[in-house]
Amino acid sequence: MSLGKEIGLATRQFGGRSGVAWTRPSLTLLIAWRNLVHDRVRFAVTLVGIAFSTILVGIQLGMLLNFLHTTSTVVDHAGADLWVAAHGVPSVDLATPIDGRRRFQSLAVEGVAVAEPYLLHFGFWKRADGIRQIVILIGVEPGAEMGLPLTLPAGQSFREALSSPDGIIIDRLYAEKLGVTGLNQLVEINDRRARVVGFTDGIRTFTQSPYVFTSLRNARSLLGRTDNLITYVLIRLAPGQDPATVIERLSARMPDVDVMTSREFAANSQKYWLLTTGAGISIICSSLLALFVGVVIVAQTLYASTMDRLPEYAVIRAMGGPRWYLYKIVIEQAVIGGLIGSVVGIGAVAVLVYLGRNMSSPPLVPAWLALGIGAVTVVMCVGASLVSISKITSIDPVKVFR
Amino acid sequence: MKRAVISASGVSHSFDTGPTPVTVLRDIDVEVYAGELLMLVGPSGSGKTTLLHILGRLLSPSSGVVTLYGKNTQALGEEELAALRLKYFGFIFQAYNLFPVLTATENVMVMLDLLGVSRQIARERARELLKSVGLGHRLDSFPSQLSSGQRQRVAIARALAGDPKILMADEPTAALDAESGLRAIELLQMLAHQQERAVVIVTHDPRILQFGDRVIHLEDGQIAERLATPRGPSPLHAMGAL
Numbered sequence: 001m002s003l004g005k006e007i008g009l010a011t012r013q014f015g016g017r018s019g020v021a022w023t024r025p026s027l028t029l030l031i032a033w034r035n036l037v038h039d040r041v042r043f044a045v046t047l048v049g050i051a052f053s054t055i056l057v058g059i060q061l062g063m064l065l066n067f068l069h070t071t072s073t074v075v076d077h078a079g080a081d082l083w084v085a086a087h088g089v090p091s092v093d094l095a096t097p098i099d100g101r102r103r104f105q106s107l108a109v110e111g112v113a114v115a116e117p118y119l120l121h122f123g124f125w126k127r128a129d130g131i132r133q134i135v136i137l138i139g140v141e142p143g144a145e146m147g148l149p150l151t152l153p154a155g156q157s158f159r160e161a162l163s164s165p166d167g168i169i170i171d172r173l174y175a176e177k178l179g180v181t182g183l184n185q186l187v188e189i190n191d192r193r194a195r196v197v198g199f200t201d202g203i204r205t206f207t208q209s210p211y212v213f214t215s216l217r218n219a220r221s222l223l224g225r226t227d228n229l230i231t232y233v234l235i236r237l238a239p240g241q242d243p244a245t246v247i248e249r250l251s252a253r254m255p256d257v258d259v260m261t262s263r264e265f266a267a268n269s270q271k272y273w274l275l276t277t278g279a280g281i282s283i284i285c286s287s288l289l290a291l292f293v294g295v296v297i298v299a300q301t302l303y304a305s306t307m308d309r310l311p312e313y314a315v316i317r318a319m320g321g322p323r324w325y326l327y328k329i330v331i332e333q334a335v336i337g338g339l340i341g342s343v344v345g346i347g348a349v350a351v352l353v354y355l356g357r358n359m360s361s362p363p364l365v366p367a368w369l370a371l372g373i374g375a376v377t378v379v380m381c382v383g384a385s386l387v388s389i390s391k392i393t394s395i396d397p398v399k400v401f402r
Numbered sequence: 403m404k405r406a407v408i409s410a411s412g413v414s415h416s417f418d419t420g421p422t423p424v425t426v427l428r429d430i431d432v433e434v435y436a437g438e439l440l441m442l443v444g445p446s447g448s449g450k451t452t453l454l455h456i457l458g459r460l461l462s463p464s465s466g467v468v469t470l471y472g473k474n475t476q477a478l479g480e481e482e483l484a485a486l487r488l489k490y491f492g493f494i495f496q497a498y499n500l501f502p503v504l505t506a507t508e509n510v511m512v513m514l515d516l517l518g519v520s521r522q523i524a525r526e527r528a529r530e531l532l533k534s535v536g537l538g539h540r541l542d543s544f545p546s547q548l549s550s551g552q553r554q555r556v557a558i559a560r561a562l563a564g565d566p567k568i569l570m571a572d573e574p575t576a577a578l579d580a581e582s583g584l585r586a587i588e589l590l591q592m593l594a595h596q597q598e599r600a601v602v603i604v605t606h607d608p609r610i611l612q613f614g615d616r617v618i619h620l621e622d623g624q625i626a627e628r629l630a631t632p633r634g635p636s637p638l639h640a641m642g643a644l
Contacts, residue, residue: 027508027515034503315499318460319564320488321516322481397484398460 028325032332035305046301047341053294054345054377059352060287061373062363067280069364070206071273072266074138077203078118080146080234081243083265084250085258090276091269093136093207095120098257100228109249111241116140118147118232119219122209126188127179134209135178135189139219146234149200149213158198162215167197173360174210175199189222204360206273291380299384302334306388310395318397326392330385338381342374349373405472406433407568407600408457413466414623415452426452427463428623436567437598439591441605441614448620451572454604458491458570459483488516492561494571498553500545506532506556507541513563531559535589551582558589569593569601575610587613 036043069076075083075092084106086096106115119139124132140147142162149158149169161167168189170178180187185196189212205211214222216230237246243261250259260268274280306313313326349365356362413430416423426449434440434457442450455461456468459475462483468475470490478486487493500509510528511521519527529541535555545553554574561569571590575583587610594601594615603614611617619627 027512027521030508031501031504031512034501038503311497311499312501315493315495316512316516317484318458318487318493318495319513319516319560320484320486320491322484325516398455 026325026328028328029332032329032336035309035329036333036336039305039308042301042304043337046298046337047344049297049301050294050337050341050377050381051345051348053290053297053380054342054373055348055352056290056293057287057376058346058349058365058370058373059363060283060290061369062349062353062365063361064280064283064287065366065369066204066361066364067206067283068270068274070204070361072269073204073206074120074211075262075266075269077149078147078234078262079236080262081237082235082247082250083260083262084115084233084235084254085231085260085265087256087258089258091272092265093120093269094272095231097229097231098233100230102254102257103230103233105254106233106235106250109246109253111238111246111249112235113238113241114145114236116144116146116234117216117230118234119216119223120231121219121223123189123212123222124191125178125210125212126191128187129179131179133178135212136205136207136209137189137212137214137219137222139214139216141216144234146236149203149211158213161198162213162218164195164197165221166193166195166218167214168194168218169198169200169213170196170210171200171203173202173204173358177360178210190224192222192224194218194222206361208360291376294377295380295384298334298337298381299387301337302330302381302385302388303391305333306330306391310391311399313392314395314397314399317395323393326395327389330388330392331382334381334385335378338378339374341381342377345377346370346374404435406469407436407471408432408434409467409469409472410453410457410463411467413453413456413463413468415449415456415461415463415465426623427456430466430623430625432457432618432625434568434600434602436600437594438615439594439601439603439613441603441611441617442620443605443611443617444620444626445606449623450604450620453620454570454572454602457602458493458568459486488564490567492564492566492569494554494557494561494569494574496573496576498545498557498577500553500556500560502545505542505544506537506548506552506559509545509556510560510563513560517564528559528563531563532556535559549582550577551579551585554578554582554586555589558586562593567599569599571601571603573605573607574603575605575607580609583607583609 072092084098084102086098089095100117103115103117106112121137123135123137125135126132138147142159158169161169170180178187180196183196187194187196194214200213203211237243247259316326349370353363353365410430410432413427414425415427416425430453432453442453444450452461456463459468459470462476470486475483475486501512504512507525507528510531511524514524514527532538532541535558537552537555537559540548540552545556548556569590574586574590578586590601590603591613593599615630617629618625619629
């Protein structure tokens with residue numbers, strides 16, 4: 001068979017010219033991948049940049065989540081439906097006292113099943129070596145249903161532990177900081193004697209002042225208080241009661257205090273530290289900065305890659321390829337880089353979180369946050385490709401003939 | 403009477419590259435027919451490449467009319483012209499402009515991909531085409547692993563992949579040695595004569611002028627001379643004389 005007939009046969013077999021649809025799997029993914037791996041050094045730099053950005057964002061947001069979590073951890077784990085607090089309390093750790101009779105006034109309100117006193121106040125812990133640490137004393141009645149540390153290790157009873165008149169419970173995370181080496185160790189709080197009778201696990205504090213749980217009576221003793229003042233009244237509603245209705249009744253009966261649901265109080269505490277102190281804003285800004293750095297790195301790399309490939313892209317335009325075909329190549333390059341970079345970055349974040357699990361303020365990166373960061377990274381990479389796309393938009397197919 | 407595949411009449415073109423426009427084509431009338439090998443020749447700056455762009459619908463003239471199969475293409479937008487090129491044209495570039503990251507087969511597949519041919523069928527057909535241009539042994543080679551002549555054959559296979567009615571080639575022999583150049587022209591001549599394709603070649607290679615069915619000589623943006631031969635001689639004979 002002649003050369004001409006062979007070519008004719010080969011070309012005529014192709015049938016109709018339907019044109020490629022953008023939704024159809026096409027060669028663009030292969031071209032995108034080959035474009036990326038063609039220059040391995042550049043690809044490696046891109047991946048490092050994306051991974052680095054992911055790590056920064058992951059750790060920053062993990063810190064923020066831990067920040068939010070720890071600012072309201074006492075409220076979240078108290079098990080109360082409602083909190084009665086002094087008017088204008090900004091955060092659970094920064095409270096002013098209320099009269100202890102508020103408990104009984106609360107109990108008299110319809111819809112309240114249980115009302116318990118809760119005392120929270122800063123104290124000075126003195127270690128054996130003389131170094132003083134600020135702690136947050138939390139006093140609850142030994143028979144309380146709310147406000148107890150939820151993570152007491154198996155085999156220990158909070159009520160039994162606090163039955164001793166000077167008994168206190170601290171978290172293992174802070175034992176070293178407080179100079180505690182074991183149970184029954186005697187310590188000083190506000191120059192009064194106390195004895196470590198139990199350990200909790202994983203009750204972290206945002207202020208870095210460890211929580212010290214004790215009985216209400218012992219807390220008053222350690223604080224040198226002879227009055228009847230408390231910090232909060234924790235309320236559990238009777239079954240079937242509407243919180244909003246009960247809050248109205250409590251507010252009507254005690255107009256000089258604030259009554260909030262646990263959710264509201266936790267949110268207020270988080271907002272206070274997040275917005276008022278500027279700490280949260282700075283973390284958010286750091287995260288955005290990390291994202292921006294990632295965008296710049298990806299945009300720069302993709303742009304350089306696109307500029308290298310302009311003659312080939314112009315060929316595709318000259319051959320009659322639609323613009324979106326070229327856009328697809330660039331966007332797929334961005335998505336591939338984003339996916340690989342974010343997987344590497346999230347993997348590194350997971351390792352860092354694991355290594356820092358025993359720190360007092362470790363980043364908190366649950367699966368939803370990791371997936372979210374991955375998605376944001378990919379979107380960021382696609383966003384970064386817009387610079388290259390703008391270049392392709394103005395591509396002139398005539399250039400390939402020059 | 404033979405009907406023109408492409409017809410350009412009264413075509414002029416200027417580039418606005420500075421304070422005053424530079425006119426590169428003046429009142430050109432050209433017709434391109436199926437089954438012929440048309441050569442555009444002339445010195446540098448004569449406007450032959452610009453005319454190729456206009457005939458290939460890569461560029462719209464400043465004035466004049468270009469019709470394709472009798473239909474005016476002047477009012478078409480960029481995407482419509484791209485679709486038109488995809489449907490009717492095959493381009494062979496001077497520098498081949500193959501994707502360096504794709505193998506020979508994959509380079510040909512790109513054209514088929516643009517046409518919506520499924521990947522598996524496109525691969526089979528790309529391989530058939532490459533075999534038919536004598537590259538059956540280099541199907542999976544990257545452009546950097548091919549000689550200039552082989553790269554050009556890949557470019558020809560890519561241009562043919564869409565079974566175009568019109569082939570436009572810009573200096574197809576410029577980067578080739580004498581033998582490879584004659585082989586390329588032999589292939590293009592065969593595509594015109596045996597398959598009734600219209601083939602337009604821009605060249606200033608005097609070795610290949612004799613193989614054109616018609617030669618249009620441009621100077622200063624105007625047609626200086628039109629030469630017609632009954633049927634160009636076969637380059638294979640010329641190769642025998644090398």
